[in-house]
Amino acid sequence: MTEPVVRVRGVSFSYDGQNALSGVDLDVGRGDFLAVLGPNGGGKTTLLRLILGLLRPVEGTVRVFGQEPDRARGRVGYVPQQVAGGMLRRDFPITVREVVLMGLLGPGRPGGWRGFWWGAADRKRADAALEKVEMDRYAGRRFPALSGGQQKRVLIARSLVADPELLILDEPTANIDPQGKFCFHQVLSRLTREVTTIAVSHDLSLLTAGVTAVACVNNALIHNPAPELTPEMIALIYGVHSHQCPMDAFIRGIPSMLDVQRAAVGGPHA
Amino acid sequence: MLEALSFDFMRNALLAGLFASVACGIIGVLVVVNRLVFLAGGVAHAAYGGVGLAFFLGLPVLPATLGFTVFSALAMGTATLRRTERADTMIGVMWAAGMALGIILIDLTPGYNTDLMSFLFGSILTVPGADVWRMAVLDAAILGLVLYYYKQLAAMSFDREFSEVRGAPVVFLHYLLLAMTAVSVVMLIRVVGLILVMALLTIPPYLAERRVSSLWAMMALSTLLSILFCMAGLCVAYRLDLTSGASIIAVAVIVFAAAGLFDALRARLSGHQPAPGNGDGP
Numbered sequence: 001m002t003e004p005v006v007r008v009r010g011v012s013f014s015y016d017g018q019n020a021l022s023g024v025d026l027d028v029g030r031g032d033f034l035a036v037l038g039p040n041g042g043g044k045t046t047l048l049r050l051i052l053g054l055l056r057p058v059e060g061t062v063r064v065f066g067q068e069p070d071r072a073r074g075r076v077g078y079v080p081q082q083v084a085g086g087m088l089r090r091d092f093p094i095t096v097r098e099v100v101l102m103g104l105l106g107p108g109r110p111g112g113w114r115g116f117w118w119g120a121a122d123r124k125r126a127d128a129a130l131e132k133v134e135m136d137r138y139a140g141r142r143f144p145a146l147s148g149g150q151q152k153r154v155l156i157a158r159s160l161v162a163d164p165e166l167l168i169l170d171e172p173t174a175n176i177d178p179q180g181k182f183c184f185h186q187v188l189s190r191l192t193r194e195v196t197t198i199a200v201s202h203d204l205s206l207l208t209a210g211v212t213a214v215a216c217v218n219n220a221l222i223h224n225p226a227p228e229l230t231p232e233m234i235a236l237i238y239g240v241h242s243h244q245c246p247m248d249a250f251i252r253g254i255p256s257m258l259d260v261q262r263a264a265v266g267g268p269h270a
Numbered sequence: 271m272l273e274a275l276s277f278d279f280m281r282n283a284l285l286a287g288l289f290a291s292v293a294c295g296i297i298g299v300l301v302v303v304n305r306l307v308f309l310a311g312g313v314a315h316a317a318y319g320g321v322g323l324a325f326f327l328g329l330p331v332l333p334a335t336l337g338f339t340v341f342s343a344l345a346m347g348t349a350t351l352r353r354t355e356r357a358d359t360m361i362g363v364m365w366a367a368g369m370a371l372g373i374i375l376i377d378l379t380p381g382y383n384t385d386l387m388s389f390l391f392g393s394i395l396t397v398p399g400a401d402v403w404r405m406a407v408l409d410a411a412i413l414g415l416v417l418y419y420y421k422q423l424a425a426m427s428f429d430r431e432f433s434e435v436r437g438a439p440v441v442f443l444h445y446l447l448l449a450m451t452a453v454s455v456v457m458l459i460r461v462v463g464l465i466l467v468m469a470l471l472t473i474p475p476y477l478a479e480r481r482v483s484s485l486w487a488m489m490a491l492s493t494l495l496s497i498l499f500c501m502a503g504l505c506v507a508y509r510l511d512l513t514s515g516a517s518i519i520a521v522a523v524i525v526f527a528a529a530g531l532f533d534a535l536r537a538r539l540s541g542h543q544p545a546p547g548n549g550d551g552p
Contacts, residue, residue, distance in 0.1 A: 052435065073437060084429045089303060091480040093488045094428055102425045106436035113438075116420040116486070142483045158432075 011060035033192040038217035077164030081171040100126040103158035129161040149180035169199040185209035287500030289405035294470035295493025302475040312361040316342040316368025322375030343452035392463025
């Protein structure tokens with residue numbers, strides 16, 4: 001029995017007395033594409049940060065590749081929701097290729113930290129990663145000049161270039177319009193066949209991107225090894241914490257998502 | 271104009287401008303893209319506290335000022351490390367405190383020692399040869415450090431959170447940058463004055479930013495522009511018998527305004543603003 005890539009056991013976390021997660025258990029197996037869904041404020045970002053090792057659980061354990069999360073960082077590719085936390089200067093001078101090359105910096109590359117010049121081998125790796133997300137034509141372009149969806153794909157390439165064994169995506173389709181989302185889901189679907197992926201989202205349409213398992217987080221977590229929302233998950237969303245704003249897009253999207261599920265016999269994964 | 275070059279002081283002034291431009295071009299770019307302009311201003315003004323301390327305690331001026339300024343820079347750096355809301359206030363407080371400390375200490379020091387005017391405006395035309403060569407050494411050190419840490423500095427400037435997750439020594443680099451800024455600022459203030467240092471740290475990088483596509487190119491263009499401003503400013507000052515520091519700044523500001531107008535006109539004529547970001551397919 002191969003060890004799960006990520007194992008979360010009995011985890012709780014609070015921010016300044018506000019309880020974000022309680023008693024969360026989760027296993028992510030090799031080859032999974034797990035969608036972590038839930039309303040805003042429900043704890044899914046907290047769970048993400050715990051898996052990344054940016055936070056430590058108040059109770060319980062988090063193991064990535066059997067180790068403490070911050071020890072496993074070299075094997076994890078993280079794609080944040082926005083570059084520079086949304087603070088990117090509009091005119092920052094950097095090319096797409098340079099953004100991707102940046103992904104090579106990190107643990108396991110001591111020599112590569114130093115100096116000024118990227119070698120030809122590194123440039124090839126960067127271009128290969130760009131090809132996987134269909135952005136190779138843009139390698140020499142200025143990054144800030146790209147659209148939101150294009151930038152997001154470049155950020156994914158940045159994570160892929162270091163050959164991660166686990167890819168973590170934070171709200172991958174935020175800031176992308178519906179048209180762009182469709183193309184993006186196709187790229188994602190193809191990519192995730194090659195690498196274990198966890199994607200956190202409040203957008204239910206992610207379920208159409210080749211997801212193999214779903215976890216629903218709203219303070220507690222319910223896991224389903226199939227790309228569907230179960231009745232227990234629905235109850236979790238509506239039942240827990242009345243402060244959840246009923247106008248949350250996630251909650252509004254559930255009825256239509258259930259229709260899609262009923263209609264898609266056999267599921268979207270191929 | 272060429273006959274001016276026969277004067278030692280003029281040659282030294284030009285060299286001082288050249289070396290100041292290299293330091294400001296490189297450090298200024300990092301300061302601007304990391305949004306540390308206000309902090310750099312704070313460091314530059316607080317440096318006067320170091321000058322005052324040196325005279326009051328009878329210490330050699332340059333080492334004392336350097337020590338004090340680097341210390342202030344690191345202290346301000348701690349306030350900005352996690353980008354707290356109070357960082358700006360802290361910098362503002364240290365900015366004023368440093369200056370006041372310097373002025374009071376000099377008031378308390380008997381005898382003539384230094385004046386605020388030369389701190390603010392420098393004395394590029396009375397730069398001794400030794401100072402010019404000290405600046406060359408400073409430039410070599412800055413160039414060396416920035417080349418050595420270039421990839422990490424660029425990564426940190428572009429996306430600090432990602433760099434941190436990937437294990438880049440972000441804290442070390444943050445403090446290193448501030449220390450380099452402090453040292454550059456002190457060396458340059460002696461020669462070209464506080465006002466010109468701030469101008470050279472900010473105007474050339476702002477001009478260069480959108481016209482290049484990598485950080486090192488921004489540094490190179492910034493340095494080049496800075497050199498041009500210094501040369502032109504010194505020419506103008508020589509011809510029209512004006513203060514050199516202010517003339518250099520005037521040239522820089524005129525070019526900055528002209529470039530801004532040019533960009534605005536070009537956008538208007540081509541009939542559109544740059545398209546806002548939107549999602550799309552390949």
